[in-house]
Amino acid sequence: xSTAVLELRHLSKTFRGRGMAPVRAVIDVSLEVAAGECxxxxxxxxxxxxxxxxxxxxxxxxDAGEVILRGQSLMRMRGGTLRRARRxxxxxxxxxxxSFNPRRTVRSLLSQAIEGAGRERAGEAEMAALLAAVMLxxxxxxxxxxxxxxxxxxxxxxxxxxxxxxxxxxxxxDEPLSGADVSIRAQLLNLLIDMQxxxxxxxxxxxxxxxxxxxxxxxxxxxxxxxxxxxxxTGSVLAAPLHPYTRQLLAVVHSLxxxxxxxxxxxxxxxxxxxxxxxxxxxxxxETCRKLEPMLRELGPGHSAACHHxxxxxxxxxxxxxxxxxxxxxxxx
Amino acid sequence: xxxxxxxxxxxxxxxxxxxxxxxxxxxxLLLVVAxxxxxxxxxxxxxxxDQPMLPPGGAxxxxxxxxGRSVVAELILGVRVSLAVGIVxxxxxxxxxxxxxxxxxxxxxxxxxxxxxIAEFFQVMPTFILAVAIIALAGPGLTRVIAVIALxxxxxxxxxxxxxxxxxxxxDFIAAVRSLGIPEWRILLGEVIPNAIGPVIALxxxxxxxxxxxxxxxxxxxxxSPAIVSWGRMLSVGQRYLFSAWWLSVFPGLAILATxxxxxxxxxxxxxxxxxxxxx
Amino acid sequence: xxxxxxGGAILEVHALHVTxxxxxxxxxxxxxxxxxxxEGEAVGIxxxxxxxxxxxxxxxxxxxPAGIAxxxxxxxxxxxxxxxxxxxxxxxxxxxxPVAIVFQDPLSFLNPVxxxxxxxxxxxxxxxxxxxxxxxxxxxVDLVRLxxxxxxxxxxxxxxxxxxxxxLAIALxxxxxxxxxxxxxxxxxxxTEAEILALLRELRRELGMAMLLISHDLGVLRWNCDxxxxxxxxxxxxxxxxxxxxxxxxxxxxxxxxxxxxxARLPDGHFAMIGGDVPRLERPARLCPFLSRCDAAMAxxxxxxxxxxxxxANGHQARxxxxxxxxxxxx
Numbered sequence: 001x002s003t004a005v006l007e008l009r010h011l012s013k014t015f016r017g018r019g020m021a022p023v024r025a026v027i028d029v030s031l032e033v034a035a036g037e038c039x040x041x042x043x044x045x046x047x048x049x050x051x052x053x054x055x056x057x058x059x060x061x062x063d064a065g066e067v068i069l070r071g072q073s074l075m076r077m078r079g080g081t082l083r084r085a086r087r088x089x090x091x092x093x094x095x096x097x098x099s100f101n102p103r104r105t106v107r108s109l110l111s112q113a114i115e116g117a118g119r120e121r122a123g124e125a126e127m128a129a130l131l132a133a134v135m136l137x138x139x140x141x142x143x144x145x146x147x148x149x150x151x152x153x154x155x156x157x158x159x160x161x162x163x164x165x166x167x168x169x170x171x172x173x174d175e176p177l178s179g180a181d182v183s184i185r186a187q188l189l190n191l192l193i194d195m196q197x198x199x200x201x202x203x204x205x206x207x208x209x210x211x212x213x214x215x216x217x218x219x220x221x222x223x224x225x226x227x228x229x230x231x232x233x234t235g236s237v238l239a240a241p242l243h244p245y246t247r248q249l250l251a252v253v254h255s256l257x258x259x260x261x262x263x264x265x266x267x268x269x270x271x272x273x274x275x276x277x278x279x280x281x282x283x284x285x286x287e288t289c290r291k292l293e294p295m296l297r298e299l300g301p302g303h304s305a306a307c308h309h310x311x312x313x314x315x316x317x318x319x320x321x322x323x324x325x326x327x328x329x330x331x332x333x
Numbered sequence: 334x335x336x337x338x339x340x341x342x343x344x345x346x347x348x349x350x351x352x353x354x355x356x357x358x359x360x361x362l363l364l365v366v367a368x369x370x371x372x373x374x375x376x377x378x379x380x381x382x383d384q385p386m387l388p389p390g391g392a393x394x395x396x397x398x399x400x401g402r403s404v405v406a407e408l409i410l411g412v413r414v415s416l417a418v419g420i421v422x423x424x425x426x427x428x429x430x431x432x433x434x435x436x437x438x439x440x441x442x443x444x445x446x447x448x449x450x451i452a453e454f455f456q457v458m459p460t461f462i463l464a465v466a467i468i469a470l471a472g473p474g475l476t477r478v479i480a481v482i483a484l485x486x487x488x489x490x491x492x493x494x495x496x497x498x499x500x501x502x503x504x505d506f507i508a509a510v511r512s513l514g515i516p517e518w519r520i521l522l523g524e525v526i527p528n529a530i531g532p533v534i535a536l537x538x539x540x541x542x543x544x545x546x547x548x549x550x551x552x553x554x555x556x557x558s559p560a561i562v563s564w565g566r567m568l569s570v571g572q573r574y575l576f577s578a579w580w581l582s583v584f585p586g587l588a589i590l591a592t593x594x595x596x597x598x599x600x601x602x603x604x605x606x607x608x609x610x611x612x613x
Numbered sequence: 614x615x616x617x618x619x620g621g622a623i624l625e626v627h628a629l630h631v632t633x634x635x636x637x638x639x640x641x642x643x644x645x646x647x648x649x650x651x652e653g654e655a656v657g658i659x660x661x662x663x664x665x666x667x668x669x670x671x672x673x674x675x676x677x678p679a680g681i682a683x684x685x686x687x688x689x690x691x692x693x694x695x696x697x698x699x700x701x702x703x704x705x706x707x708x709x710x711p712v713a714i715v716f717q718d719p720l721s722f723l724n725p726v727x728x729x730x731x732x733x734x735x736x737x738x739x740x741x742x743x744x745x746x747x748x749x750x751x752x753x754v755d756l757v758r759l760x761x762x763x764x765x766x767x768x769x770x771x772x773x774x775x776x777x778x779x780x781l782a783i784a785l786x787x788x789x790x791x792x793x794x795x796x797x798x799x800x801x802x803x804x805t806e807a808e809i810l811a812l813l814r815e816l817r818r819e820l821g822m823a824m825l826l827i828s829h830d831l832g833v834l835r836w837n838c839d840x841x842x843x844x845x846x847x848x849x850x851x852x853x854x855x856x857x858x859x860x861x862x863x864x865x866x867x868x869x870x871x872x873x874x875x876x877a878r879l880p881d882g883h884f885a886m887i888g889g890d891v892p893r894l895e896r897p898a899r900l901c902p903f904l905s906r907c908d909a910a911m912a913x914x915x916x917x918x919x920x921x922x923x924x925x926a927n928g929h930q931a932r933x934x935x936x937x938x939x940x941x942x943x944x
C-alpha cells in the first residue's frame with residue numbers, strides 16, 4: 001500500500017457535561033488511510049465511530065492525539081491555513097436531508113463547495129461535470145432545485161458530488177448507506193468506486209454493516225467502546241478474525257446465502273468496570289480480562305487485535321484459530 | 334425561475350392561512366392611513382372645533398372630543414405614533430436580540446454565559462413598572478419610549494435566537510460547510526442565521542403588538558408627550574368622560590385591540606410559514 | 614420448514630387496493646396485493662421503501678388514518694372474519710387478539726411517563742382478569758427474557774433491544790395467534806437484531822404463533838420465514854417458499870433485489886443494481902409496474918398486466934409474462 005494520506009494518531013476524546021458522568025467516546029485510536037484505499041470502520045452504535053469521524057474532520061477538538069493529512073498535522077493549524085488544509089478531507093453524512101442548507105439551490109451549494117473561501121465564481125461547466133459524475137443529468141434540470149426537491153438517493157449523490165468538489169485526498173463517509181434501500185445502496189457504492197478510480201481519493205467508510213464492509217473495503221477496523229478491537233486487511237479479518245467481538249459481529253450477519261450462527265437471547269448485560277471493555281459479553285473472558293486492559297498487538301501481517309486470548313497467526317494451536325471461517329473474505333475495490 | 338416559484342409557494346402558503354392574510358391586509362391598510370391619512374383630512378386634525386362632545390354619526394362620523402376635535406382625525410394621527418413606536422421598537426429589539434443571541438449561541442463558552450446572565454438580569458425585572466419609572470424620571474418623548482421598549486424586550490429575542498442558532502449549528506450541513514473551509518463569520522451569516530431567523534421574525538411581530546400596547550399604557554398614564562396625539566393619550570382623556578362620552582374611550586380602545594391582534598396573528602402565521610417543516 | 618402446518622388460514626388478503634387521499638391528491642400505496650398466512654406459519658414481506666408493505670401491515674388492523682386511507686378494492690379476512698368494512702370500535706374484535714403488532718420504533722409506542730409494568734399490565738387486563746395481572750406480567754417478562762426488575766422501570770431507562778422486548782411482551786400479553794412485526798429490528802445493532810430474531814423464533818416455537826415479518830432486509834427474511842412475498846409498487850409480484858424464491862427468483866425485480874442485497878459484483882467490478890426509478894403511485898398501474906426498469910421487457914408486457922403464474926414448486930408464483938407457458942414455448 002502506498003503512503004498514508006490520512007493518519008489518525010492516538011486520538012482520544014472524553015465528553016464531559018454538567019451533572020453527567022464523563023463519556024470516554026474515543027480512547028487512543030490510531031488509523032491510517034492510503035491514497036486509493038478504502039478503510040471500513042465497523043462498530044455498533046455508541047462505539048465512538050462517529051466521534052472519531054468528527055475528530056478526523058477536526059469538527060471537534062481531541063483531548064489528545066493528532067490528525068495528519070498529507071503529512072501535515074491539522075492540529076497545529078489555525079485560521080486560513082486550517083481552512084485551506086481541511087478542504088483535503090471531506091465528509092458525507094448519513095442523513096442526506098440534513099446535509100444541505102435547505103435555503104440554497106444545488107447551484108449555490110456546488111458553487112460554495114468549489115469556491116470554498118475563494119472569491120472566483122465557479123463555472124457552470126465545472127458544476128455540470130460534477131453533477132454528471134454522480135448521474136444527475138442533465139445539469140440544467142438540477143441546478144436550480146432545492147435539496148428537498150430531490151429524492152433521498154439523488155440527495156446522497158449530490159452529497160458525494162459536493163464532497164468531491166474540493167478535490168479531497170480523503171472522504172470520511174459516516175453511514176452514508178444506512179438510510180438507503182438496497183438498490184440505491186448498490187448505486188451509491190458504484191459511484192464511490194468510480195470516483196476512486198478517477199481521482200484516487202481514499203475512503204474512511206463508517207458503517208455498522210459488516211456486509212458492506214466486506215464488499216467494499218481493503219482494510220477493516222473494528223471499534224468497540226471507543227477503542228480499536230481489531231484491524232487488518234479485509235480478507236484476513238473476515239477469514240480469520242482475531243477478536244471475539246469481530247467473530248460475534250460476523251456471526252450475526254444475515255447473509256442471503258449462509259445461515260447466521262444462532263444467537264441466543266441473552267439477558268441484560270452489565271457494563272465493564274475495569275479490564276477489557278468486551279469482557280461482560282465475551283465467551284472467553286478470564287480473570288486477566290476482567291483486570292487488565294488488552295493492548296492492540298500485531299499478530300499477522302498488518303493485522304492487529306486487542307485481546308489477551310488472540311494468538312499470533314504463526315502460533316497455531318490456539319482454540320480461537322480453529323473456529324470455522326464464517327464469511328469468505330472478498331477483497332474489493 | 335426557481336426563485337420565483339419559491340416566492341410563489343411562500344405566497345400561496347400565506348394565502349392558506351386566512352388569519353395571516355387578513356391581518357397582513359389590515360396592517361397594510363394601517364400603513365396607508367398612516368402615510369396618507371393626514372394629507373386627505375379636510376382640515377388640520379388638531380384644529381379646535383366649535384362643537385365639542387358630539388356623539389358619533391353626523392358630520393364628524395365618530396364624534397368630537399372635549400375640545401371639539403374630530404375623533405376620526407385623532408385616530409388617524411394616532412396610527413402614525415403607534416406604528417412608528419411599534420415597528421421601530423420591534424426592529425431595534427430584533428436586531429439587538431438577534432445579534433446577542435447569535436453570538437452567544439454560536440461562540441458559546443464564557444461569552445455565552447456572560448451574555449445570557451445579562452439577559453436574565455433584564456428578564457427578571459418587572460418590565461412595566463421599570464418602563465414607567467424610566468419615563469417618569471427621564472421625561473416623556475417618543476424616542477425614549479422606543480428605547481425603553483427595546484431595552485426591556487431584547488432578552489426574549491436573544492434567548493430565542495440563541496436557541497435557534499444552537500439547534501441549527503449542530504446540523505450536519507454546518508459541519509459539511511465548515512469542512513469546505515468557509516470562514517466562521519460567513520457560516521454564521523450565510524448558513525446559520527438564515528435558518529434560525531424564522532421564529533425570530535415571528536417574535537418580532539409579537540413585539541410590535543407589545544410595543545404598541547406599552548406605548549398606549551404609558552400614554553394612558555399621562556407619560557407621553559402632550560405635543561402628540563396617541564391612542565393611549567386619547568384613552569387617558571376619554572376615561573374622564575367614560576359615562577358622558579363613551580366614544581372617546583371605545584374607539585381608541587378598539588383601534589389598539591385590532592392593531593395588536595393583527596400583529597399577533599401575523600406573527601403566528603409567519604412562525605408557521607417560516608418553520609423549516611413548511612418548506613419540505 | 615414447517616410450511617402451512619397449522620391448517621386453516623389466520624390471515625387472508627385478496628386483491629387489496631388501498632389509497633391515501635387528501636387535498637385532491639391520491640397515492641395508490643397498495644394496488645393489488647394478495648397473501649395468506651396459515652396458523653403457526655412464518656411469512657415474510659420484502660420490498661423497498663414505498664412499496665406498500667407497511668401500509669399493508671397497518672391496514673390489516675385498521676391502523677391507517679380514517680378518512681384519508683381507503684380500501685378501494687379487495688378483501689381482508691382475519692381468522693375467517695371479514696374485516697374489510699370494519700370501522701371504529703369494530704377493530705377491537707381483532708386487535709391484540711387474534712392479531713398483535715410490533716413496530717420498528719418502540720419508543721414512540723411506549724408511554725414515556727408510565728412504568729413498563731403498568732403498560733404490560735394494561736395489555737393483560739384487556740384479555741385477562743385484573744387479579745391475574747401481576748403473575749401474568751411476570752410470566753411475559755420471563756417469556757421475552759428480561760429481568761423482572763424491568764417492570765419497575767420507565768421506557769427511557771431501557772436500551773433499544775430491551776424496549777423492543779417490552780413491546781413484544783405487550784403484544785404477547787394478548788395471546789395473539791398472529792404477530793405482525795413491521796421492521797422490528799431495523800433500528801437495532803446487528804448483535805441485538807440477532808438476539809431479537811432468535812427470541813422471535815423461540816417464541817413462535819413455544820407458543821405456536823404465526824408471524825408476518827415485514828422487512829427490507831432479505832437476509833433477515835431468508836432465515837426467519839417459511840414463505841415470502843416480494844412487493845413492488847403496491848403489488849405482490851412474487852411469492853413462494855423463502856429459499857426457493859430467493860435462490861431461484863422468477864420475477865426480474867426479485868432477481869435484481871436479491872443481487873443488490875448480496876452486493877454481487879459484475880464482471881466490470883461494479884455492484885449489481887436495479888437501474889431507473891420507482892414508478893409514481895398517483896394512479897394505479899395498468900401494466901406491470903416494473904416495466905420501465907425491466908431488462909427483459911417484451912411486447913406482451915406493454916399489452917396487459919400479467920396475472921400470478923406458477924413459477925416453480927411449492928406454490929411458487931410470480932406476476933411476470935416471462936414465465937407464461939406461451940412464452941416458454943416460444944423459447
